[in-house]
Amino acid sequence: MTPFGRGIIRILGFQLLALVSLALALSTTGSKLLVVLDPSINKEDYSIFFDDLKDRDFVIDFRSANDPHLSLFNYGERAYDHVILTLPPTQKALGPNLLAKPLLEFMANGGNVLVLVNPNEHALGSVREFARELDIHLPFRDTKLVDHFHFDTAASPNLHDTVILDPATSLVAPSILPGATRKKIVYSGSAFALGNNQLLFPILRASDTAYVYDPAEELLASDSPFVSGTQAYLVAGIQARNNARAVIVASSSMLSNDAIDAADSANRELAAGITKWTFQESGVIKLASVTHKLANTDEENPQIYRVKKNITYEAEISEWTGDKWVPFVADDVQLEFTMLDPYYRLTLTPVGANGDSELYATTFQAPDQHGMFTFHLNYKRTGLSYVEDKRTVTLRHFGHNEFLRSFEIPNAYPYITSVVVVVVAWVLFTVLWVFSGPEKVPEKKTQ
Amino acid sequence: MLLRNILVASLVVCVSSPFVSAWTFSDATLAINERSGTLETRPFSMSVPLPEIISLPSSALARLRFTVRSDLTPDTNNKPHQAYAIIEDPVTKLESSFPVDVRENGRARVDIDYKTIPTALLGPNKPLTVTIVLASFGAESPLKVEIGQVQPVYNGPAPAGPIRFGPKPEIIHIFRPDSKFVSSTVSLFFSAIVVFAAILLISSWSYLGVMPSKLLTALASSPLGHLGFFTSIVAIEIAFFNYYVGSTIFNLIAQVSVLAPIAFLSGSRALREVRSRRLKGEW
Numbered sequence: 001m002t003p004f005g006r007g008i009i010r011i012l013g014f015q016l017l018a019l020v021s022l023a024l025a026l027s028t029t030g031s032k033l034l035v036v037l038d039p040s041i042n043k044e045d046y047s048i049f050f051d052d053l054k055d056r057d058f059v060i061d062f063r064s065a066n067d068p069h070l071s072l073f074n075y076g077e078r079a080y081d082h083v084i085l086t087l088p089p090t091q092k093a094l095g096p097n098l099l100a101k102p103l104l105e106f107m108a109n110g111g112n113v114l115v116l117v118n119p120n121e122h123a124l125g126s127v128r129e130f131a132r133e134l135d136i137h138l139p140f141r142d143t144k145l146v147d148h149f150h151f152d153t154a155a156s157p158n159l160h161d162t163v164i165l166d167p168a169t170s171l172v173a174p175s176i177l178p179g180a181t182r183k184k185i186v187y188s189g190s191a192f193a194l195g196n197n198q199l200l201f202p203i204l205r206a207s208d209t210a211y212v213y214d215p216a217e218e219l220l221a222s223d224s225p226f227v228s229g230t231q232a233y234l235v236a237g238i239q240a241r242n243n244a245r246a247v248i249v250a251s252s253s254m255l256s257n258d259a260i261d262a263a264d265s266a267n268r269e270l271a272a273g274i275t276k277w278t279f280q281e282s283g284v285i286k287l288a289s290v291t292h293k294l295a296n297t298d299e300e301n302p303q304i305y306r307v308k309k310n311i312t313y314e315a316e317i318s319e320w321t322g323d324k325w326v327p328f329v330a331d332d333v334q335l336e337f338t339m340l341d342p343y344y345r346l347t348l349t350p351v352g353a354n355g356d357s358e359l360y361a362t363t364f365q366a367p368d369q370h371g372m373f374t375f376h377l378n379y380k381r382t383g384l385s386y387v388e389d390k391r392t393v394t395l396r397h398f399g400h401n402e403f404l405r406s407f408e409i410p411n412a413y414p415y416i417t418s419v420v421v422v423v424v425a426w427v428l429f430t431v432l433w434v435f436s437g438p439e440k441v442p443e444k445k446t447q
Numbered sequence: 448m449l450l451r452n453i454l455v456a457s458l459v460v461c462v463s464s465p466f467v468s469a470w471t472f473s474d475a476t477l478a479i480n481e482r483s484g485t486l487e488t489r490p491f492s493m494s495v496p497l498p499e500i501i502s503l504p505s506s507a508l509a510r511l512r513f514t515v516r517s518d519l520t521p522d523t524n525n526k527p528h529q530a531y532a533i534i535e536d537p538v539t540k541l542e543s544s545f546p547v548d549v550r551e552n553g554r555a556r557v558d559i560d561y562k563t564i565p566t567a568l569l570g571p572n573k574p575l576t577v578t579i580v581l582a583s584f585g586a587e588s589p590l591k592v593e594i595g596q597v598q599p600v601y602n603g604p605a606p607a608g609p610i611r612f613g614p615k616p617e618i619i620h621i622f623r624p625d626s627k628f629v630s631s632t633v634s635l636f637f638s639a640i641v642v643f644a645a646i647l648l649i650s651s652w653s654y655l656g657v658m659p660s661k662l663l664t665a666l667a668s669s670p671l672g673h674l675g676f677f678t679s680i681v682a683i684e685i686a687f688f689n690y691y692v693g694s695t696i697f698n699l700i701a702q703v704s705v706l707a708p709i710a711f712l713s714g715s716r717a718l719r720e721v722r723s724r725r726l727k728g729e730w
């Protein structure tokens with residue numbers, strides 16, 4: 001199915017404009033973007049961020065959290081492809097449509113969620129619960145990240161809460177900011193802690209001397225920081241097993257015009273990198289094709305192989321660059337040949353580009369064990385779409401006419417010789433028995 | 448909260464001064480304490496770190512004591528907002544911070560208890576660097592100084608890391624060993640014995656005087672019977688040989704079903720001729 005196919009069915013109620021831009025979308029999963037924005041938040045403060053999204057062909061639907069018609073679902077189907085959730089400072093709750101459960105259900109249906117936590121307000125219960133489901137633990141209300149070593153001397157000469165981050169050390173996922181940059185990231189807000197979930201995709205962390213403190217509780221000294229040092233994360237994502245993505249940004253202010261316009265700021269590129277990853281524009285790979293066959297033959301994907309035959313397995317993987325699919329080259333793609341346990345786990349060799357995908361191949365000898373085997377390609381890497389493919393084939397044992405012949409086995413030579421000797425001697429014996437007789441007829445003895 | 452920020456800011460601003468001031472510490476010692484008492488005490492300072500790696504037994508804690516001094520307010524407040532002792536694994540760059548308890552007179556103390564060190568930092572031969580960070584709001588220069596290395600005593604295998612996506616070790620199937628054969632020399636030797644035995648047998652027949660001397664007589668009296676009998680016997684043997692080499696059982700059945708009646712009919716004629724000779728006494 002094409003990335004656009006499913007979407008087209010779902011947007012029957014949408015405008016023609018949406019239809020057109022859907023076909024042009026840079027995201028692989030669609031362009032319908034819901035932005036939950038509180039009326040008290042001035043959209044103009046984030047105009048660069050939203051304009052950049054519009055330039056990338058997203059059809060943005062701005063809604064207030066207390067909009068009674070706001071729903072992530074339409075007749076049980078996802079109504080949007082992506083959601084940006086900003087936390088309203090004026091309300092205590094986000095309403096029943098944006099509780100943790102509908103948000104998780106939205107992700108379970110393949111939707112992507114970007115949560116921008118407001119630094120000046122406490123995270124709402126539903127968002128905190130949603131984040132906790134993702135193994136991201138939001139800080140207590142009103143906390144602040146400070147760094148007395150790397151701060152903006154102009155913006156916060158005394159409070160040290162406008163932190164300057166060096167992408168070289170703080171960016172955990174370099175793919176988010178492609179290309180080396182000497183620009184810095186301007187940040188003010190709090191920071192959260194991450195759990196140990198392997199699905200997590202940490203993006204940005206604080207420097208080793210930063211810490212989170214609570215101005216209400218720790219006015220004089222930080223005696224029990226919520227998180228500190230490189231364990232304090234500012235941006236982190238998660239990719240669910242269905243490839244739906246969610247990213248939590250600990251402070252929406254890092255995407256504001258002020259932060260983007262700050263001198264030497266890499267925030268605009270970072271914002272683009274974060275939204276591209278969240279909305280399936282970057283880090284997206286797909287399996288273009290899978291074939292397996294007997295080595296040096298042409299028949300593809302047979303249902304049955306014999307034990308100890310050489311099998312060639314080939315897979316093609318493509319990567320989405322934002323406008324086209326290109327070959328995806330990696331040296332750690334592995335194939336497992338499995339019956340209950342893997343009998344083989346082989347690293348596939350990238351053979352070369354085949355059109356818009358990279359061809360990976362390996363040849364191996366089928367195990368000497370018959371049964372139902374599975375070619376299992378399971379390529380899961382942090383920050384990339386998960387790619388998995390299973391093909392089950394039968395591995396049969398030797399046919400009765402496929403074993404070694406007795407004349408090929410040295411042990412059998414005496415037996416074969418014996419059989420030949422018996423046959424020859426028997427024919428000879430028959431000849432002798434039939435045709436033998438005395439040279440002369442013996443004289444009959446007369447009594 | 449805003450009020451508190453202003454409070455902090457004003458507090459900081461009122462104590463700021465134009466000269467560059469900094470946080471410092473002195474009179475520093477690191478003691479390894481067990482329940483039974485102090486195992487060892489080492490002095491260190493900002494410029495002279497601990498010369499060697501200090502061992503920290505699993506039942507002990509490392510107690511750092513030092514005196515913090517603020518250049519700005521040495522008489523009234525020597526308490527920085529951030530006073531951490533950070534332990535870091537220099538290889539993995541994982542770290543953990545321990546807030547230092549500082550009094551206003553500058554006396555500072557922090558206990559790095561073995562039990563509170565995260566397992567990710569533990570391991571055999573994994574010394575941890577200890578860094579002291581003193582910093583606060585305002586213009587005072589922060590201090591970050593590495594004071595030495597501590598090795599928590601750890602026996603046994605390194606704790607398993609968290610589960611992460613990544614390539615797994617390769618697996619290559621190990622085949623059962625092929626069946627072993629004797630060398631063909633040995634095999635041919637025994638074959639030769641068999642052939643030799645056959646030759647011995649056949650030559651013993653001629654030694655006894657058994658010769659096909661009546662061949663022409665027999666052929667003359669019953670040519671069809673004898674030729675048919677022997678040809679069909681040899682043909683049946685050839686059919687069996689073909690089957691062994693690769694023909695199918697159906698071919699064999701077809702061939703034998705033709706050859707067997709021939710062998711039967713011609714054989715009975717041939718044997719009748721043999722009987723007539725035997726009755727004449729030409730056994």
